[in-house]
Amino acid sequence: MKIIILGAGLVGAPMAMDLDRDEKFKVTVADYSADALNSIKGKCPGVLTIRKDLSNPEDVTALVSDYDLVVNAVPGFMGFETAKAIIKAGKNCACISFYEEDPFELDQLARDKNVTMIMDCGVYPGMGSALVMYVTQKLDKVESVLTYVGGLPEIREWPSEYKAVFSPIDVIEEYIRPARYIENGFEVVRPALSDPEYVFFPRIGTLEAFNTDGLRTLVKTIDSPNMKEKTLRYPGHAEKMAVLRKLGSSRKRRVSRSRA
Numbered sequence: 001m002k003i004i005i006l007g008a009g010l011v012g013a014p015m016a017m018d019l020d021r022d023e024k025f026k027v028t029v030a031d032y033s034a035d036a037l038n039s040i041k042g043k044c045p046g047v048l049t050i051r052k053d054l055s056n057p058e059d060v061t062a063l064v065s066d067y068d069l070v071v072n073a074v075p076g077f078m079g080f081e082t083a084k085a086i087i088k089a090g091k092n093c094a095c096i097s098f099y100e101e102d103p104f105e106l107d108q109l110a111r112d113k114n115v116t117m118i119m120d121c122g123v124y125p126g127m128g129s130a131l132v133m134y135v136t137q138k139l140d141k142v143e144s145v146l147t148y149v150g151g152l153p154e155i156r157e158w159p160s161e162y163k164a165v166f167s168p169i170d171v172i173e174e175y176i177r178p179a180r181y182i183e184n185g186f187e188v189v190r191p192a193l194s195d196p197e198y199v200f201f202p203r204i205g206t207l208e209a210f211n212t213d214g215l216r217t218l219v220k221t222i223d224s225p226n227m228k229e230k231t232l233r234y235p236g237h238a239e240k241m242a243v244l245r246k247l248g249s250s251r252k253r254r255v256s257r258s259r260a
Contacts, residue, residue: 146230
């Protein structure tokens with residue numbers, strides 16, 4: 001099977017290396033960064049690489065047309081249009097890209113092209129979402145779904161006390177993208193970083209949790225009157241990120257006024 005992975009970043013590169021271990025797969029990775037592609041080649045000489053600017057959807061459609069399966073691992077700001085381009089090529093796809101748009105907007109196009117696209121299949125949304133769905137299917141009725149998710153470094157290092165394990169630009173999205181959740185049967189939209197709370201975990205200690213936009217497709221696929229996802233960080237992290245967000249917004253306003 002010929003598989004192409006679009007994006008050779010912190011997640012796309014390890015996926016290429018994992019798939020390359022299976023002799024059934026012929027793996028290709030496409031990315032704009034020559035350094036990222038060379039790094040993969042150095043570790044997995046059997047992986048083919050293509051240096052390509054993936055920001056043009058028409059180029060993506062042409063690029064993936066000769067492959068059996070596509071993995072969409074581009075940064076979130078490119079994810080939706082890339083997914084659409086893959087569907088237009090008539091190719092099945094696993095998509096880990098954390099984009100803001102509603103994946104269901106692509107549903108009819110996928111049906112018309114007879115394409116299966118598995119959206120949001122990272123850790124969370126992704127593996128965690130599948131676990132939530134598995135549990136709800138075992139129950140007669142679901143009253144509440146509450147998910148805490150967060151990848152934390154064992155050693156806390158100032159100032160962020162966090163290590164990005166996926167695209168840094170998508171990490172930033174967790175702090176600026178409005179969070180959707182379900183409360184008493186209604187969809188609620190709150191700012192990211194809102195409703196902070198402390199949560200204690202044995203052998204780990206106290207962490208802080210705040211609203212983030214991780215429910216994604218679960219909002220429409222699970223029948224529960226209450227659903228919420230919160231991201232975990234070491235205490236004090238949310239306040240730091242809120243300050244940076246405010247400073248970034250102020251700088252953006254100043255730049256806009258100067259251009260005017």
